[in-house]
Amino acid sequence: MKHLKLVTQSAVVIALMATGFTAYGGGDVVSKASNIGGIINTRHNMTQSFLIPPANANVMDMARNQYGEVCVYCHTPHAANTQISLPLWNRTIPSTTYTTYNSSSMTQPVSQPGPNSLSCLSCHDGTVAIDSIINMPTTGGNPGSANYNQAQETSQNSTFLSSWINSSGINPSAHMTLSSPAGCLLCHSTEGTGALFPSAASFDVFVIGSDLRNDHPVGVRYPAMGPGVDFNATTGTHNNIAYFDGNGNSKLDPGDIRLYNTGQGFEVECASCHDPHGVPSNGVGTVNNKAFMRVSNSGSSLCLTCHVK
Numbered sequence: 001m002k003h004l005k006l007v008t009q010s011a012v013v014i015a016l017m018a019t020g021f022t023a024y025g026g027g028d029v030v031s032k033a034s035n036i037g038g039i040i041n042t043r044h045n046m047t048q049s050f051l052i053p054p055a056n057a058n059v060m061d062m063a064r065n066q067y068g069e070v071c072v073y074c075h076t077p078h079a080a081n082t083q084i085s086l087p088l089w090n091r092t093i094p095s096t097t098y099t100t101y102n103s104s105s106m107t108q109p110v111s112q113p114g115p116n117s118l119s120c121l122s123c124h125d126g127t128v129a130i131d132s133i134i135n136m137p138t139t140g141g142n143p144g145s146a147n148y149n150q151a152q153e154t155s156q157n158s159t160f161l162s163s164w165i166n167s168s169g170i171n172p173s174a175h176m177t178l179s180s181p182a183g184c185l186l187c188h189s190t191e192g193t194g195a196l197f198p199s200a201a202s203f204d205v206f207v208i209g210s211d212l213r214n215d216h217p218v219g220v221r222y223p224a225m226g227p228g229v230d231f232n233a234t235t236g237t238h239n240n241i242a243y244f245d246g247n248g249n250s251k252l253d254p255g256d257i258r259l260y261n262t263g264q265g266f267e268v269e270c271a272s273c274h275d276p277h278g279v280p281s282n283g284v285g286t287v288n289n290k291a292f293m294r295v296s297n298s299g300s301s302l303c304l305t306c307h308v309k
């Protein structure tokens, strides 16, 4: 079955190539997203509308539902996920158990990733389809029919997702995850042998997986300040967030590194360092810090916000 699916997919790809599709040139692969001014211009735009002409984005229409809206892959204005404390969350969060970071030199307890990491991991651990949402848009491919499925909160139902029809007419039934090799890495891999599009941007390193032992610890409690503690003290709090007030305006800004307290004390999570919408490097209209960082890590300034080293 798996092989059959790959053959069908290859046929679609070859058909698209025949329609004049052009991929990246070889060598140093750069993003076609400008990374300036909002998430729409970043790689977190799952509609890939920044790929011009649109036919180039259509190549992805077999890989994921093309909802034609940027926010909906993560948020919904109504009927959001009630199982997790995240803003109007529209994505499936299964009860995955992660292998957490561990090392003998650590001083702090590490728990399972909290909500502010599970959000990212709902794509980046490679177990959930990029398009697995609870409340699909009513405009577009599937007007008027059942676009909402509450069970999607905790488990992916591909039959439900397949009721969506992409406007390109390409059947999106693959509902790919970021994982390798049968997911997005089918094309977006330089490590995999026989990637269908070896020239497409490689996402190999973006697959964090569910083994977090080779990643900066998340779900790790921030140490209490005191003599001999080689960490900086936060300089502001906002509800359950403690933050380093980068510009000294006494407000929580996207560019402020932060810690989240979701019941186990203030902890480092993925969103401590990253803002999934992108943060301008030098004020409105400037290019975002790379890799969705809240601050530039030039001179290791990100690391030195917390660590005294």
Ligand code: HEC
Binding pocket: 013, 022, 023, 024, 030, 031, 032, 033, 043, 045, 048, 051, 052, 056, 057, 059, 060, 063, 064, 130, 176, 177, 178, 183, 184, 185, 186, 187, 188, 196, 197, 200, 201
């Ligand atoms: C059939 C092959 C194929 C599959 C499968 C595929 N892609 Fe792509 N993707 C491409 C090609 C080719 C490009 C480059 C298009 C261009 O440059 O115009 C691309 C470009 C992109 C880009 C823009 C990269 C950039 O920064 O310029 C993103 C983002 C993207 N794909 C996401 C995904 C995601 C997410 C998945 C899985 C859900 C996926 N793709 C699956 C072939 C594929």
Ligand code: HEC
Binding pocket: 039, 040, 044, 045, 070, 071, 072, 073, 074, 075, 086, 087, 115, 116, 117, 119, 120, 271, 276, 277
């Ligand atoms: C790739 C997933 C993703 C997409 C797409 C996305 N967001 Fe978010 N958004 C998040 C996550 C994750 C958080 C929670 C961040 C945290 O943990 O602090 C968030 C938080 C927010 C918040 C509240 C806190 C904050 O950081 O400001 C708002 C408002 C928001 N998003 C609006 C939007 C809008 C509007 C769009 C579309 C233009 C959008 N988001 C697209 C992932 C996404």
Ligand code: HEC
Binding pocket: 031, 043, 044, 045, 046, 073, 074, 119, 120, 121, 122, 123, 124, 130, 178, 203, 206, 270, 271, 274, 275, 276, 290, 291, 292
């Ligand atoms: C809707 C699925 C989804 C969610 C949710 C999501 N990501 Fe991503 N992210 C992707 C995909 C797919 C890529 C790689 C392909 C691409 O470029 O779109 C990516 C790329 C990235 C990159 C690399 C960007 C670059 O230019 O190097 C970073 C960093 C990243 N994500 C961090 C995060 C963090 C942190 C969160 C949570 C706050 C998050 N992502 C949430 C899908 C997601």
Ligand code: HEC
Binding pocket: 117, 120, 121, 124, 205, 206, 207, 208, 215, 216, 217, 218, 268, 269, 270, 271, 272, 273, 274, 291, 293, 297, 302
């Ligand atoms: C302590 C800060 C910190 C935390 C916590 C963190 N990251 Fe990152 N992440 C970074 C930095 C710094 C980079 C940029 C590396 C570079 O320049 O290539 C990065 C890069 C990435 C990339 C791009 C691939 C790469 O290696 O360059 C992805 C995807 C990503 N992070 C996802 C996540 C996810 C998912 C989590 C939570 C499980 C997370 N990050 C937690 C600091 C952090």
Ligand code: HEC
Binding pocket: 102, 103, 104, 105, 106, 107, 108, 109, 216, 217, 220, 221, 222, 223, 257, 258, 259, 268, 272, 273, 297, 302, 303, 304, 305, 306, 307
């Ligand atoms: C938001 C605060 C924060 C930021 C930013 C941060 N860290 Fe950490 N880091 C921590 C905490 C807390 C621990 C757990 C320390 C412990 O248990 O002793 C940790 C652990 C580590 C460890 C593991 C220590 C061990 O004993 O195994 C390393 C290495 C590390 N960080 C490096 C970095 C680097 C490199 C960066 C920048 C890319 C960075 N950190 C950014 C808070 C942070």
